[in-house]
Amino acid sequence: MAAIEEEVQLLGAVGSPFVIRVQIALKLKGIEHKYVEEKLGYLSETLLNYNPVYKMVPVLVHNGKPISESRVILEYIDEAWKQNPILPNDPYQRALDRFWSKFIDDKCVAAAWKSVFIPDEKEREKAREELFEALQFLENELKDKFFGGEEISFVDIAASFITLFQDVAEFLLFSGDKFPKLHKWSQEFYNHPVVKEIMPTKEQQHGFFKARAASIAAANKAAASK
Amino acid sequence: MAAIEEEVQLLGAVGSPFVIRVQIALKLKGIEHKYVEEKLGYLSETLLNYNPVYKMVPVLVHNGKPISESRVILEYIDEAWKQNPILPNDPYQRALDRFWSKFIDDKCVAAAWKSVFIPDEKEREKAREELFEALQFLENELKDKFFGGEEISFVDIAASFITLFQDVAEFLLFSGDKFPKLHKWSQEFYNHPVVKEIMPTKEQQHGFFKARAASIAAANKAAASK
Numbered sequence: 001m002a003a004i005e006e007e008v009q010l011l012g013a014v015g016s017p018f019v020i021r022v023q024i025a026l027k028l029k030g031i032e033h034k035y036v037e038e039k040l041g042y043l044s045e046t047l048l049n050y051n052p053v054y055k056m057v058p059v060l061v062h063n064g065k066p067i068s069e070s071r072v073i074l075e076y077i078d079e080a081w082k083q084n085p086i087l088p089n090d091p092y093q094r095a096l097d098r099f100w101s102k103f104i105d106d107k108c109v110a111a112a113w114k115s116v117f118i119p120d121e122k123e124r125e126k127a128r129e130e131l132f133e134a135l136q137f138l139e140n141e142l143k144d145k146f147f148g149g150e151e152i153s154f155v156d157i158a159a160s161f162i163t164l165f166q167d168v169a170e171f172l173l174f175s176g177d178k179f180p181k182l183h184k185w186s187q188e189f190y191n192h193p194v195v196k197e198i199m200p201t202k203e204q205q206h207g208f209f210k211a212r213a214a215s216i217a218a219a220n221k222a223a224a225s226k
Numbered sequence: 227m228a229a230i231e232e233e234v235q236l237l238g239a240v241g242s243p244f245v246i247r248v249q250i251a252l253k254l255k256g257i258e259h260k261y262v263e264e265k266l267g268y269l270s271e272t273l274l275n276y277n278p279v280y281k282m283v284p285v286l287v288h289n290g291k292p293i294s295e296s297r298v299i300l301e302y303i304d305e306a307w308k309q310n311p312i313l314p315n316d317p318y319q320r321a322l323d324r325f326w327s328k329f330i331d332d333k334c335v336a337a338a339w340k341s342v343f344i345p346d347e348k349e350r351e352k353a354r355e356e357l358f359e360a361l362q363f364l365e366n367e368l369k370d371k372f373f374g375g376e377e378i379s380f381v382d383i384a385a386s387f388i389t390l391f392q393d394v395a396e397f398l399l400f401s402g403d404k405f406p407k408l409h410k411w412s413q414e415f416y417n418h419p420v421v422k423e424i425m426p427t428k429e430q431q432h433g434f435f436k437a438r439a440a441s442i443a444a445a446n447k448a449a450a451s452k
Binding site: 091 | 279288291293294295297298299301302305306317318320321324325328329333363
């Protein structure tokens with residue numbers, strides 16, 4: 001069978017934990033693609049055209065067809081390119097992977113943001129408690145080197161958010177004493193050959209989180225003054 | 227091949243739009259199961275044991291193994307029982323189905339709740355606007371009899387929330403003039419032979435939403451007085 005010329009494009013923003021998820025998956029599968037940097041806080045016509053609903057990166061464009069939302073993109077990548085699967089085969093294990101990656105987005109992401117970026121100190125403290133409660137569930141869930149066992153999987157890729165967030169939080173998320181399994185996982189994850197190539201520098205990471213926080217604050221201010 | 231005795235149990239609450247999603251999927255696939263009613267606002271040991279993370283219905287228990295979160299359960303059902311698929315075959319179409327069902331949960335469910343159940347009138351009005359904005363996206367997306375074409379699919383099952391919510395909202399979500407395609411879809415959906423058998427009575431529907439609102443209000447009050 002002759003190889004079909006494929007066009008794969010990723011609209012991203014350096015340092016975005018959600019873009020990084022997609023980059024890890026593409027790298028794991030060995031999928032060549034063109035990367036297009038979108039400027040945070042500025043909506044390009046391309047982005048508005050490809051993701052009119054959320055107006056956010058990442059967007060994967062495969063032969064002209066756009067897909068948004070990082071977890072939806074990860075599933076698409078796993079179904080469109082079968083090599084090096086990122087979801088397990090067994091339906092129950094797949095359900096668990098979907099459950100825990102959704103849990104990371106529902107329970108860790110919002111709490112993490114709030115724990116650093118909202119002005120009210122009490123609210124920040126409350127968010128930090130919620131984040132620790134969520135991390136405890138993940139700590140209990142981690143049985144092997146990775147969430148996926150000996151290899152990184154869907155949950156590990158989703159959980160990359162946590163290791164990236166550690167770099168910008170002003171408090172310790174995990175250490176040898178606190179969530180020791182997550183701490184070890186985070187190190188193993190960073191050192192995974194594929195992940196290592198993708199991870200941004202600390203400066204890039206800080207840059208992204210700060211720009212995103214400023215953009216959210218500006219949007220909130222605009223909404224409040226309406 | 228001899229049939230393997232399977233044990234399928236569904237922990238639910240009458241009138242819950244998320245439980246109804248699972249019931250529609252089980253009925254579409256013809257999966258016999260035992261239904262266990264959980265009392266809203268009361269956490270049974272069974273529920274805490276099977277869903278310690280969210281402590282909510284629906285929970286599907288298949289041969290002793292629990293799965294939570296309605297969209298995760300729907301995917302599991304579709305993978306564990308292959309007959310009458312609820313997700314399409316094509317990876318891109320599957321991605322779209324996942325995107326739009328997630329959109330319903332992200333953009334319609336919270337806005338719908340707020341538009342009826344939060345005390346502040348201005349906030350209710352704002353939520354109503356957000357809900358209408360989201361419904362406009364769905365209206366534009368609806369091309370055929372159902373989101374799935376001639377047959378109901380993943381998005382239709384997720385969107386059942388909207389038709390159920392119409393019964394408790396104090397304002398018109400859709401009509402012949404307003405979101406006419408969603409209006410027609412809602413009628414077709416209600417009249418689908420499988421859906422018809424599952425849908426609760428208006429009284430059951432009202433009962434659930436009222437009890438849920440009271441339970442959320444009580445939780446908020448408790449959190450505020452902490």
